[in-house]
Amino acid sequence: MKNSKMTLSAETMNLDFVKKVEKLSDSSVRRCFQCGKCSAGCPMRTFMEHPPNRIVRLLQLGQYERVLAGRSIWYCASCETCSTRCPNKVDLAAIMDALRKCSWDAQGHSKESLVQLANRLFLDNIRTYGRQYEMRLAAAFNLHSGKLLKDFMLGPKLLTKGKLKMFHQKNKNLAEIEKIFRRIEELRKKGEAP
Amino acid sequence: MPTKNVLNYSYYPGCSLHASAKEYDESTQELFKILRIGLQEVPDWLCCGATPAHNVDELLSLSLCAKNLELADGVQGDLAVACAACFSRLKTAQHKLEENPEKRKQVEYALDAPLAMDKPVKHLLEILAKDYGLEQLGAAMRKSLSGLKVACYYGCLLTRPAEVPQLDCAEAPTIMERVIEAMGAETVKWSHRLECCGANFTLSRPGVVLQLSNEILASAQRAGADCIMVACPLCHANLDIRQKDIEAASGTRYNLPVLYMTQLLALGAGVSAKKLGFDSMMVSPLPLLKEKGLV
Numbered sequence: 449m450k451n452s453k454m455t456l457s458a459e460t461m462n463l464d465f466v467k468k469v470e471k472l473s474d475s476s477v478r479r480c481f482q483c484g485k486c487s488a489g490c491p492m493r494t495f496m497e498h499p500p501n502r503i504v505r506l507l508q509l510g511q512y513e514r515v516l517a518g519r520s521i522w523y524c525a526s527c528e529t530c531s532t533r534c535p536n537k538v539d540l541a542a543i544m545d546a547l548r549k550c551s552w553d554a555q556g557h558s559k560e561s562l563v564q565l566a567n568r569l570f571l572d573n574i575r576t577y578g579r580q581y582e583m584r585l586a587a588a589f590n591l592h593s594g595k596l597l598k599d600f601m602l603g604p605k606l607l608t609k610g611k612l613k614m615f616h617q618k619n620k621n622l623a624e625i626e627k628i629f630r631r632i633e634e635l636r637k638k639g640e641a642p
Numbered sequence: 643m644p645t646k647n648v649l650n651y652s653y654y655p656g657c658s659l660h661a662s663a664k665e666y667d668e669s670t671q672e673l674f675k676i677l678r679i680g681l682q683e684v685p686d687w688l689c690c691g692a693t694p695a696h697n698v699d700e701l702l703s704l705s706l707c708a709k710n711l712e713l714a715d716g717v718q719g720d721l722a723v724a725c726a727a728c729f730s731r732l733k734t735a736q737h738k739l740e741e742n743p744e745k746r747k748q749v750e751y752a753l754d755a756p757l758a759m760d761k762p763v764k765h766l767l768e769i770l771a772k773d774y775g776l777e778q779l780g781a782a783m784r785k786s787l788s789g790l791k792v793a794c795y796y797g798c799l800l801t802r803p804a805e806v807p808q809l810d811c812a813e814a815p816t817i818m819e820r821v822i823e824a825m826g827a828e829t830v831k832w833s834h835r836l837e838c839c840g841a842n843f844t845l846s847r848p849g850v851v852l853q854l855s856n857e858i859l860a861s862a863q864r865a866g867a868d869c870i871m872v873a874c875p876l877c878h879a880n881l882d883i884r885q886k887d888i889e890a891a892s893g894t895r896y897n898l899p900v901l902y903m904t905q906l907l908a909l910g911a912g913v914s915a916k917k918l919g920f921d922s923m924m925v926s927p928l929p930l931l932k933e934k935g936l937v
């Protein structure tokens with residue numbers, strides 16, 4: 449897909465998608481004049497098939513499938529360098545968030561499923577315990593990814609250093625947090641939140 | 643007899659400080675005690691959602707931060723935050739909800755309450771450099787860190803994006819250098835102090851962390867640093883906990899201690915090294931600190 453020929457027509461351009469991304473991110477893609485500064489400073493550009501400036505260009509051209517199909521959005525580290533340096537105030541880090549949300553909602557089979565898995569387990573952890581417990585997160589990740597990452601966070605070594613907690617206190621705000629998750633789901637069901 | 647505090651804050655440690663970064667929490671408590679700055683932990687605070695929440699679900703991220711600010715509102719004093727990532731999330735939530743009434747309405751619905759988000763959120767660095775002040779910090783010095791060459795590592799979220807944290811200049815900050823120089827340390831000039839360590843890929847893409855963090859360690863070593871100073875538990879995890887893996891992958895020996903700003907400052911302010919958690923670090927700073935006559 450990366451090198452396939454791009455034909456611009458009403459069929460291949462999805463401008464509604466672009467509007468949605470602009471709204472979610474509170475940022476315009478039209479302001480970009482392709483100076484490339486974002487990509488020059490991006491620490492993850494070597495891992496991406498589309499560097500940040502090309503992501504914006506593809507969005508300007510309504511090519512959302514190309515953007516979502518690749519791994520680029522899942523390799524963005526949210527370091528905010530691009531947003532800080534853009535001369536046109538394109539908030540690319542927020543656009544990356546918006547694109548990930550679109551991909552996440554579409555639940556398309558992502559090539560970057562491990563990143564998605566880590567995100568999902570992290571959020572599940574918050575809903576269940578109110579806080580992150582690295583031990584549980586690591587254990588769940590190993591279980592679900594089917595890979596026993598033997599070195600993950602050097603589990604045993606951290607345990608002997610007293611750095612990983614096996615037990616934890618119950619958070620008094622668990623009911624409140626469940627309520628937040630539920631009410632967000634409600635809003636979405638009613639179509640009142642993205 | 644307990645002496646009166648000169649300043650008082652509510653305190654949001656964040657998840658890491660209760661686990662893999664407990665020495666950051668311990669050294670913060672010790673430092674603030676000796677400086678007579680009060681810290682009262684927000685009871686039953688919740689995870690801020692960190693990168694995974696804003697990565698895929700902005701509304702959840704904003705709601706979790708708003709809930710924490712509501713909880714913090716019950717405790718006196720501006721909110722002191724130790725973790726650069728939590729700090730960035732909380733400040734971003736304040737910024738976005740201020741600017742976007744539609745998102746604000748959604749978050750109000752999620753919390754089922756009007757928002758209480760006005761409490762100033764301050765990173766520890768800001769409290770030390772601005773509220774407490776560099777002069778006072780220098781006056782609190784009991785043991786000068788002179789002779790110690792420190793590479794101050796900011797990483798991403800302490801200064802970026804420019805409109806949000808407003809700690810210091812986004813591209814050429816000096817706040818960390820100024821703080822540690824006030825304790826007598828020497829700071830080195832180096833290229834990678836604002837580069838990303840690969841933070842949130844620790845779990846899912848360790849290869850990324852190995853590459854990015856390797857470049858940071860190499861840059862600090864080139865500059866002749868004795869150690870790296872950080873103000874974020876995630877940076878610390880990648881640079882200290884992962885350092886052996888990085889050495890193995892790159893075939894370079896670094897053996898560069900990575901210390902929390904509060905550990906170094908507390909040491910200079912006369913807190914006993916035993917209370918500062920040096921034992922629980924993967925790359926032990928003790929040989930270095932002994933060599934410099936600091937422990």
Ligand code: SF4
Pocket residue numbers: 479480481482483484485486487500501504533534535536537538540
């Ligand atoms: S820095 Fe801004 S204007 Fe320049 S290419 Fe990137 S998004 Fe476009």
Ligand code: SF4
Pocket residue numbers: 486489490491492493500523524525526527528529530531540541544
């Ligand atoms: S926020 Fe993402 S896209 Fe922007 S510079 Fe950082 S890694 Fe690259």
